[in-house]
Amino acid sequence: MNILFDERLDGELVHRDKTEVLADLQQAVPTMTLLHREEDLRPFECDGLAAYRVLPMLVALPDSLEQVETLLKRCHVLGVPVVTRGAGTGLSGGALPLEQGVLLVMSRFNKILSVDPDARLARVQPGVRNLAISEAATPYGLYYAPDPSSQIACSIGGNVAENAGGVHCLKYGLTVHNVLRVDVLTIEGERMTLGAESLDAPGFDLLALMNGSEGMLGVVTEITVKLLPKPETAKVLMASFDDVEKAGRAVGDIIAAGIIPGGLEMMDKLAIKAAEDFVKAGYPLDAEAILLCELDGVEADVDDDCETVRRVLEKAGATQIQQARDEAERARFWAGRKNAFPAVGRMSPDYYCMDGTIPRRELPRVLKGIAALSEQSGLAVANVFHAGDGNMHPLILFDANKEGELALAEEVGGKILELCVAAGGSITGEHGVGREKINQMCSQFQADEISVFHALKAAFDPKRLLNPGKNIPTLARCAEFGAMHVHNNELPHPELPRF
Amino acid sequence: MTDLAIRAADRDISERLCDQVRTAYETRTPLRIVGGNTRMFYGRPVEGQPLSLAEHSGIISYDPVELVVTVRAGTRLSALQKALAEHHQMLPFEPPCFGEESTIGGAVATGLSGPRRPWAGAARDFVLGTRVITQEGKLLRFGGEVMKNVAGYDLSRLMTGAQGTLGVLADISFKVLPIPTTSHCLRLPMGLNDALGKLAQLGRQPLPITAAAWHSGELFIRLEGGESSVKATRERLGGEPLEASFWTSLRDHTHDFFKGNEGQALWRLSLPPNTAPLALDIPQTDIFYDWGGSQRWVKTALDAQTLRAACQAAGGHATCYTPNAQGSADEPFTPLNAVLEKYHRNLKTQLDAHGIFNPGRLYAAF
Numbered sequence: 092m093n094i095l096f097d098e099r100l101d102g103e104l105v106h107r108d109k110t111e112v113l114a115d116l117q118q119a120v121p122t123m124t125l126l127h128r129e130e131d132l133r134p135f136e137c138d139g140l141a142a143y144r145v146l147p148m149l150v151a152l153p154d155s156l157e158q159v160e161t162l163l164k165r166c167h168v169l170g171v172p173v174v175t176r177g178a179g180t181g182l183s184g185g186a187l188p189l190e191q192g193v194l195l196v197m198s199r200f201n202k203i204l205s206v207d208p209d210a211r212l213a214r215v216q217p218g219v220r221n222l223a224i225s226e227a228a229t230p231y232g233l234y235y236a237p238d239p240s241s242q243i244a245c246s247i248g249g250n251v252a253e254n255a256g257g258v259h260c261l262k263y264g265l266t267v268h269n270v271l272r273v274d275v276l277t278i279e280g281e282r283m284t285l286g287a288e289s290l291d292a293p294g295f296d297l298l299a300l301m302n303g304s305e306g307m308l309g310v311v312t313e314i315t316v317k318l319l320p321k322p323e324t325a326k327v328l329m330a331s332f333d334d335v336e337k338a339g340r341a342v343g344d345i346i347a348a349g350i351i352p353g354g355l356e357m358m359d360k361l362a363i364k365a366a367e368d369f370v371k372a373g374y375p376l377d378a379e380a381i382l383l384c385e386l387d388g389v390e391a392d393v394d395d396d397c398e399t400v401r402r403v404l405e406k407a408g409a410t411q412i413q414q415a416r417d418e419a420e421r422a423r424f425w426a427g428r429k430n431a432f433p434a435v436g437r438m439s440p441d442y443y444c445m446d447g448t449i450p451r452r453e454l455p456r457v458l459k460g461i462a463a464l465s466e467q468s469g470l471a472v473a474n475v476f477h478a479g480d481g482n483m484h485p486l487i488l489f490d491a492n493k494e495g496e497l498a499l500a501e502e503v504g505g506k507i508l509e510l511c512v513a514a515g516g517s518i519t520g521e522h523g524v525g526r527e528k529i530n531q532m533c534s535q536f537q538a539d540e541i542s543v544f545h546a547l548k549a550a551f552d553p554k555r556l557l558n559p560g561k562n563i564p565t566l567a568r569c570a571e572f573g574a575m576h577v578h579n580n581e582l583p584h585p586e587l588p589r590f
Numbered sequence: 591m592t593d594l595a596i597r598a599a600d601r602d603i604s605e606r607l608c609d610q611v612r613t614a615y616e617t618r619t620p621l622r623i624v625g626g627n628t629r630m631f632y633g634r635p636v637e638g639q640p641l642s643l644a645e646h647s648g649i650i651s652y653d654p655v656e657l658v659v660t661v662r663a664g665t666r667l668s669a670l671q672k673a674l675a676e677h678h679q680m681l682p683f684e685p686p687c688f689g690e691e692s693t694i695g696g697a698v699a700t701g702l703s704g705p706r707r708p709w710a711g712a713a714r715d716f717v718l719g720t721r722v723i724t725q726e727g728k729l730l731r732f733g734g735e736v737m738k739n740v741a742g743y744d745l746s747r748l749m750t751g752a753q754g755t756l757g758v759l760a761d762i763s764f765k766v767l768p769i770p771t772t773s774h775c776l777r778l779p780m781g782l783n784d785a786l787g788k789l790a791q792l793g794r795q796p797l798p799i800t801a802a803a804w805h806s807g808e809l810f811i812r813l814e815g816g817e818s819s820v821k822a823t824r825e826r827l828g829g830e831p832l833e834a835s836f837w838t839s840l841r842d843h844t845h846d847f848f849k850g851n852e853g854q855a856l857w858r859l860s861l862p863p864n865t866a867p868l869a870l871d872i873p874q875t876d877i878f879y880d881w882g883g884s885q886r887w888v889k890t891a892l893d894a895q896t897l898r899a900a901c902q903a904a905g906g907h908a909t910c911y912t913p914n915a916q917g918s919a920d921e922p923f924t925p926l927n928a929v930l931e932k933y934h935r936n937l938k939t940q941l942d943a944h945g946i947f948n949p950g951r952l953y954a955a956f
Contacts, residue, residue, distance in 0.1 A: 207864075208794055209790040209791075209793070209794070209863075209864045210790075210862055210863040210864040211793055211794065211863060212862070212863070231794060232794055232795070233794065253740065254740045254744075256738055260737065260738060261737060264711065264715065265738065265740075267715075267744070267747070268711055268715050277929070277933075281929045281932075282929065283929045283930060283933065284930075287860075287862070287905060287906065287907070288862035288863075288905045288906075289860040289861050289862050289884060289905060289906035289907065290707060290708060290712065290860060290863075290881065290884050290885070291701075291712065291751075291860050292860075292907065293907050293909070293923045293924040293925075293926065294923070294926050294930060294934055294952070294953075295748060295751070295752050295756070295934055295937060296701070296714055296747055296748055296750060296751050296752070297748075297930075297933070299714055299744050299747035299748060299750075300743060300744055300747070300748045302744065303740045303743070303744055304743055304744075308743075320793070320794055320795050320796040320797075321796065322796050323796050343655040343656075346655055346656075346657060347654065347655045349678060349768040349771065350768075351767065351768065388796065388815070388816070388819065389796060389797075389798065389815070389816070389818070389819035389822070391816065391818030391819055391822060392798075392815060392816030392817075392818050392819045394818075395816055395817065395818060396816065448736040448737070448738050448739060449736065450653070450656050450658070450735060450736060451655070451656055452653065452655070452656060477738075479737075480736075480737035480738050481656075481736050481737055481738070482737070482738045515734070515735060515736070516734070516736050516739075517734055517736055517738070517739035517740075517741050518741050519739070519740050519741050520736070520737075520738035520739065520740065521738055521740060522740075523740055524740070524741055524742070528741070532741060532742065535741050535742075536741075536742060537730070539724075539728050539730055540730045540731065540732065540742075541742075543724060543730060543732075543745065543941070544742050544743050544745075546940040546941060547743050547745070547748075547937070547940065547941070548743075549936075549940055550933060550936035550937040550939070550940045551933060551936070562742070562743075563742060563743075
């Protein structure tokens with residue numbers, strides 16, 4: 092089922108003449124860059140979910156708060172939808188434009204306003220790159236913990252919108268755990284501060300609500316993040332397994348031993364091969380799975396924990412355990428994991444990255460389910476997994492130039508997410524719903540729950556002008572999606588357990 | 591799960607609760623949501639028919655290896671903590687407990703966190719999911735039982751600290767963590783300004799500090815973590831040993847500081863890290879600095895406006911813990927500005943159209 096905005100299912104939009112809107116906005120905010128010619132709009136037609144492209148009506152590139160404020164006020168009056176975009180690296184189409192809408196690009200808000208080492212806070216504008224915050228904090232021995240793999244390029248505003256994660260979430264949390272305050276503009280152009288530099292603020296926790304709300308409740312204009320002291324040391328162990336299930340069980344055994352690793356990652360055979368071919372990380376090609384376990388903290392504790400983890404891994408049946416001998420080897424071990432996506436990209440013309448989460452104990456069952464889906468569809472699937480927090484990234488390999496393969500890959504992806512939901516998990520751990528998983532939301536939530544989400548949206552944006560069609564499906568869409576399922580009610584893989 | 595004492599109290603009354611809410615919705619009868627009735631002092635008094643969650647208790651699921659526990663709201667805090675401790679785990683936000691009847695639902699509804707808060711996170715940081723009874727009396731599930739879940743809006747965290755004004759928390763899933771293997775508490779004689787300076791300096795280093803307080807010329811620190819790092823930090827900081835129960839007494843307000851405040855109100859000042867002492871006419875002995883200085887307990891007869899103006903100027907806010915005492919505020923929580931109040935009202939109207947959930951508990955207007 093096509094995920095592009097469909098007014099029949101996703102709700103009617105106001106249709107306004109482009110020249111009329113352009114003239115109105117040019118007059119209201121004469122100093123703001125406003126792109127309108129097709130060739131200028133083209134670079135903004137998609138975000139990191141490049142399979143879907145829509146040319147926006149207009150692209151606004153404001154560089155002052157006043158410009159954003161006036162723009163929002165005018166759009167509110169005109170009934171023109173506003174899709175906010177940061178660096179455009181999102182993988183779920185959260186910044187996919189609308190033909191009838193303005194794309195509000197926040198990339199010019201790229202200043203680090205202050206770093207306070209004694210309070211361990213940084214105040215930044217939303218267009219600042221994630222990694223730039225840690226770079227600015229480095230002279231003080233501090234850093235910003237969440238590290239999505241796109242951290243070189245992704246912006247902190249986008250991180251807040253998607254509640255971005257990374258490989259260190261189990262120990263250090265997601266974006267929501269590391270942001271103290273955001274300043275937002277409402278669709279009516281009102282300025283509002285959520286959270287505070289103090290550790291709490293009066294009233295409802297609207298700060299928590301804003302994190303991960305995908306630009307549907309307000310436009311984030313400034314962010315205060317928490318900085319942490321850099322761990323004194325980080326050491327990484329790599330363990331090989333001849334069986335994926337054994338590797339999965341070893342993850343639980345490490346946690347059961349009372350250890351919370353800084354990072355705990357798993358890759359399957361296909362992902363190992365892809366990474367090894369690409370970056371020569373020194374991964375064992377004969378292994379069915381590897382675990383990368385990073386322990387960070389104070390030197391003496393880390394050494395103790397390395398010993399404990401080594402014993403646990405041996406007992407769990409690891410065929411080989413290697414501890415990175417130095418910083419260069421540690422970087423190499425991680426390079427394989429951090430480049431797993433582009434590495435898989437070299438093996439196949441296209442790949443489709445999923446983001447489901449599951450309770451860790453369900454890993455063997457879900458992996459079996461994925462293998463069955465892969466076999467049935469004929470599409471290879473490589474598995475990369477934030478094992479510590481149950482966040483899977485199956486990568487479905489396909490060739491978009493082959494008739495029907497994109498649709499097939501999406502179908503397999505959708506079914507993988509449904510497996511995750513059935514296992515008690517979620518359709519998205521860190522990439523967000525965006526437009527990509529809009530249909531799968533109907534599997535994870537019942538109609539009544541979706542209605543509560545709509546009620547919440549109505550409290551902030553009753554005219555549904557902020558990023559319409561993302562994150563929360565309409566009940567009409569769910570009915571259609573459900574109907575499609577009923578139509579195809581012969582369950583694939585009747586041999587699989589359904590739970 | 592093994593033979594936990596908690597099993598004896600294992601009872602699911604969610605259907606009955608849903609019926610009661612449905613009736614209240616239909617008859618527009620305000621409800622006063624009650625767990626163990628130990629946190630009624632916190633917030634404004636609520637007039638309404640009691641909706642008791644105390645019997646809705648028991649652990650629904652607990653898998654120590656997953657680091658996740660799901661529990662009914664009426665479960666006693668002490669029972670839950672005992673069950674977790676059997677597996678050497680804990681609720682990392684160290685919820686204050688104001689009596690044996692204190693429930694986990696009340697702890698989440700009030701959203702309060704103990705001394706570990708600046709280092710580990712707040713109550714809302716460990717709430718993974720909830721089952722909530724909505725205004726129409728439907729039991730709905732938000733969030734989940736997995737560490738990472740960004741599908742839909744984060745209703746569960748919104749409910750945390752909302753004091754039951756947006757819905758009834760029925761079941762709650764938490765992320766839990768191992769209890770640190772080694773712990774050492776110490777006290778150091780030190781003046782206030784030196785102590786605040788030292789905490790700022792220590793805060794920039796990766797040390798195993800999980801609590802820090804100052805009162806009456808002494809700095810109190812708790813170290814927790816691996817054996818080696820705790821030992822090394824202990825040797826470096828020196829000082830005299832301190833009973834671990836000091837932190838419980840600070841957390842639960844059983845410390846002598848919180849006793850006998852005739853003519854004074856107890857206030858909680860929440861301030862940005864590394865905020866200098868406020869220029870207020872309060873003797874040092876009537877201030878207890880917790881959270882490394884970010885949370886300050888103050889006994890004073892000063893009026894609310896004076897206190898709030900000083901906190902606001904420093905980037906924080908003030909909450910009155912004794913709304914009935916002399917010199918305290920009609921509004922225990924810092925009033926919201928017009929824009930924030932508008933969106934609070936909108937939310938309340940959307941999720942509680944007839945004002946049946948704890949009306950007026952947070953603010954008079956909703």
